[in-house]
Amino acid sequence: AEQVAKPHIALLPSPGIGHLVPLLEFAKHLVVHHNVHVSFLIMSSGEVSAIQDQLLDSSTLPPDLHVIHLPQVNISPSLNDDTSLITQLSRVCQESLKHLREILVELNLPKALIVDMFSTDAILICKELGVPVYSFFTSNTKGLAWVFYLARFMKEFRFAGLPNLIHVPGCESVGIDELPENILDVGDDVMRHFKRLSMVSGIFVNTWEDLESKSSWQNGIKNDPFYKTLPAPPIYPVGPVIKRDEAVAKSDDYIVSWLDNQSPNSVLLVSLGSGGTLTSEQMSELALGLEMSKQKFMWVVRKPNDFTSSGTFFNAGRGDDDPLSYLPEGFVERTAGAGLVVPTWAPQVAILRHEATGGFLSHCGWNSTLESLVHGVPMIAWPLYAEQKMNAASLIKEIEIAVKPLAVATEAGGKSSVVKREEVERVVRLLMESEEGKLMRVKANELKETAAKAFKPGGSSYELVSSIVKSWN
Numbered sequence: 004a005e006q007v008a009k010p011h012i013a014l015l016p017s018p019g020i021g022h023l024v025p026l027l028e029f030a031k032h033l034v035v036h037h038n039v040h041v042s043f044l045i046m047s048s049g050e051v052s053a054i055q056d057q058l059l060d061s062s063t064l065p066p067d068l069h070v071i072h073l074p075q076v077n078i079s080p081s082l083n084d085d086t087s088l089i090t091q092l093s094r095v096c097q098e099s100l101k102h103l104r105e106i107l108v109e110l111n112l113p114k115a116l117i118v119d120m121f122s123t124d125a126i127l128i129c130k131e132l133g134v135p136v137y138s139f140f141t142s143n144t145k146g147l148a149w150v151f152y153l154a155r156f157m158k159e160f161r162f163a164g165l166p167n168l169i170h171v172p173g174c175e176s177v178g179i180d181e182l183p184e185n186i187l188d189v190g191d192d193v194m195r196h197f198k199r200l201s202m203v204s205g206i207f208v209n210t211w212e213d214l215e216s217k218s219s220w221q222n223g224i225k226n227d228p229f230y231k232t233l234p235a236p237p238i239y240p241v242g243p244v245i246k247r248d249e250a251v252a253k254s255d256d257y258i259v260s261w262l263d264n265q266s267p268n269s270v271l272l273v274s275l276g277s278g279g280t281l282t283s284e285q286m287s288e289l290a291l292g293l294e295m296s297k298q299k300f301m302w303v304v305r306k307p308n309d310f311t312s313s314g315t316f317f318n319a320g321r322g323d324d325d326p327l328s329y330l331p332e333g334f335v336e337r338t339a340g341a342g343l344v345v346p347t348w349a350p351q352v353a354i355l356r357h358e359a360t361g362g363f364l365s366h367c368g369w370n371s372t373l374e375s376l377v378h379g380v381p382m383i384a385w386p387l388y389a390e391q392k393m394n395a396a397s398l399i400k401e402i403e404i405a406v407k408p409l410a411v412a413t414e415a416g417g418k419s420s421v422v423k424r425e426e427v428e429r430v431v432r433l434l435m436e437s438e439e440g441k442l443m444r445v446k447a448n449e450l451k452e453t454a455a456k457a458f459k460p461g462g463s464s465y466e467l468v469s470s471i472v473k474s475w476n
């Protein structure tokens with residue numbers, strides 16, 4: 004009888020590990036802690052992600068979480084052509100969602116559908132079916148404020164050009180250098196998703212009240228008059244929703260054993276998310292800087308890409324090449340003992356959770372950022388794509404747990420730049436052995452406490468989810 008009483012909810016992540024991870028974890032949270040039955044809908048395009056298959060392995064999922072694959076669409080997103088990452092993402096979603104109606108009908112119409120940023124065609128389909136749609140915003144409240152503001156921003160600046168400092172209602176001002184690359188070129192097909200966000204029944208944000216109370220949340224979209232003029236849905240900070248207790252595969256045991264032999268807080272994890280890649284030049288400067296720093300490090304190494312910084316976004320974890328062969332001559336041998344290089348992919352949460360890990364050089368993807376905060380690990384901010392520069396700026400200026408290396412221009416006009424080895428050495432030492440670094444670790448540990456509190460029964464995030472689930476019953 005209890006089985007029947009459970010509300011049935013469907014979740015639909017956009018492609019990309021950075022969307023899959025938090026939506027899957029939210030699904031697990033709903034099933035395990037809030038007595039919900041979940042259908043988890045997966046889109047697939049031409050690219051294969053070994054990591055996606057691993058994450059969706061049914062033997063690791065709770066019984067009331069069912070994975071359903073939407074028919075594969077005939078698009079092979081490639082990041083070496085000119086079409087931007089979000090345009091390609093949006094295309095895959097649009098094609099896949101042509102099958103959504105029949106699937107929801109087959110599922111007997113769930114009580115609600117939870118989508119993320121690029122699956123907003125689902126809102127229109129669900130409207131006709133009478134299924135309420137919620138959005139799970141996989142970044143922070145500042146990012147969300149931006150998305151709401153973007154339409155006005157485009158109108159103001161598309162032709163006039165950008166000022167150096169932009170005032171986003173409800174946020175600290177944002178510097179032009181913190182904006183995503185080519186922001187004014189965001190096409191109408193992508194803008195359409197952003198505009199539709201105001202049509203959902205509610206927005207879950209992967210943050211918690213204590214984290215953003217100092218910045219965007221407090222004066223934020225909750226109270227700012229600008230947002231009162233929009234049909235803005237209620238916003239629910241329900242995070243940090245991250246991978247918990249990540250299981251380590253047998254083949255990765257050596258990683259944990261290596262950490263076991265290091266002293267507490269001595270190791271810097273270097274990893275750039277599921278999609279991040281460096282140019283060949285940057286990869287060698289980073290290597291040599293790590294070596295010069297004389298600090299312990301664990302580096303998840305990928306084949307460099309001179310054309311895009313999100314080179315593995317659609318095929319995360321595919322190890323079809325020997326990435327270590329791109330490191331400077333003799334680097335692996337010279338740093339043996341001080342560093343461990345791991346090809347392509349590593350169990351990031353298990354590493355961050357380990358007491359030997361004391362710093363994280365990260366691209367500041369929001370999931371990686373949360374994983375670092377939840378484990379009290381301060382960061383070196385190395386933003387690459389999407390909203391990562393904005394995340395980096397918050398981590399440095401507002402949350403105060405990160406330092407950012409300075410890049411120097413490599414050609415006139417500043418289109419491309421590189422962080423030199425001496426600068427890598429400086430920030431690594433700053434984070435791992437200076438007083439400043441220690442202070443950041445103390446702050447990170449304070450946040451770790453508030454994160455844990457928010458997410459467990461009685462905490463702000465947990466109780467918010469409870470009350471929404473009740474409304475579905």
Ligand code: UDP
Binds near residue numbers: 020347348349
């Ligand atoms: N990740 C991992 N191992 C890796 C690289 C990434 O487990 O070697 C996970 C990481 O823990 C995070 C996700 O992949 O959960 C990446 O999400 P994030 O938002 O940080 O970045 P994105 O990949 O979306 O840019």
